[in-house]
């Protein structure tokens with residue numbers, strides 16, 4: 530390879546790594562290191578080099594995020610590990626019932642981890658040797674739809690991991706409240722129907738066959754579980770979350786460990802009010818047994834793990850006047 534070609538390849542690699550680093554700071558760590566203008570300038574430089582030397586463009590290039598042509602349809606994807614649903618608890622008593630069943634099953638009192646129940650869409654992300662190869666919706670838990678092109682437009686989903694590992698990560702794709710508000714304002718101005726809530730808006734965005742539309746919806750994603758990994762050193766849910774964070778995924782910071790259900794109840798009830806201050810919608814708190822071997826010991830019902838449940842918040846106060854009922 531002529532020296533100028535090898536220096537072009539080095540320049541493309543350097544710019545790709547530099548831009549991916551800045552994107553990680555901005556979208557995953559929420560800690561931007563350069564201005565949008567500086568980022569856009571570097572992106573223009575990279576795009577120009579890639580246009581002239583396509584053979585050196587990398588699979589994880591930021592220019593690869595907004596894919597090609599719209600799809601005709603979504604392909605089906607069978608999940609090797611089913612995407613389970615969470616059981617629900619609607620009050621403190623039901624959380625105590627869950628804790629009693631867990632303690633009976635373990636013959637011991639476990640450590641719990643509590644995390645936000647993001648109100649979005651469950652997705653699964655497959656990486657081979659560290660490269661994002663496929664993303665899919667939950668579907669019916671066994672078969673979902675391949676929405677890889679749309680998921681690539683979510684900036685907090687890494688196209689290449691910090692280590693060349695083969696792993697499948699589960700998470701919740703969602704639309705932040707700010708993006709939801711701005712989108713509905715735009716739709717209203719265009720005389721289009723507005724979305725009822727951020728969850729519907731996220732679902733509608735990920736169901737778009739044209740990735741360019743999905744890219745404009747400013748979706749985000751929190752990783753919350755590992756479906757498959759070669760890393761046998763992980764022994765707890767907390768360690769799993771730290772591991773995927775180190776690999777480059779965005780994880781939710783409101784995660785707490787408790788050694789008793791009464792403290793879990795206080796934590797869950799504290800979020801009924803506090804959730805209004807979060808920049809994304811949550812519809813509850815997810816409670817998981819932290820230790821993975823204890824999870825295995827408890828196992829699963831037909832559709833849900835016995836080692837997890839969700840404390841669901843009371844539905845937002847919707848004052849339905851009599852006339853509404855008569856009209857409906």
Ligand SMILES: NC(=O)c1cnc(OC2CCCC2)nc1N
Pocket residue numbers: 613614615644645646647648649701753754815834837
């Ligand atoms: N919406 C969420 O934020 C969320 C959903 N699911 C899970 O865990 C799965 C893994 C085991 C069964 C449920 N965790 C979450 N945080």
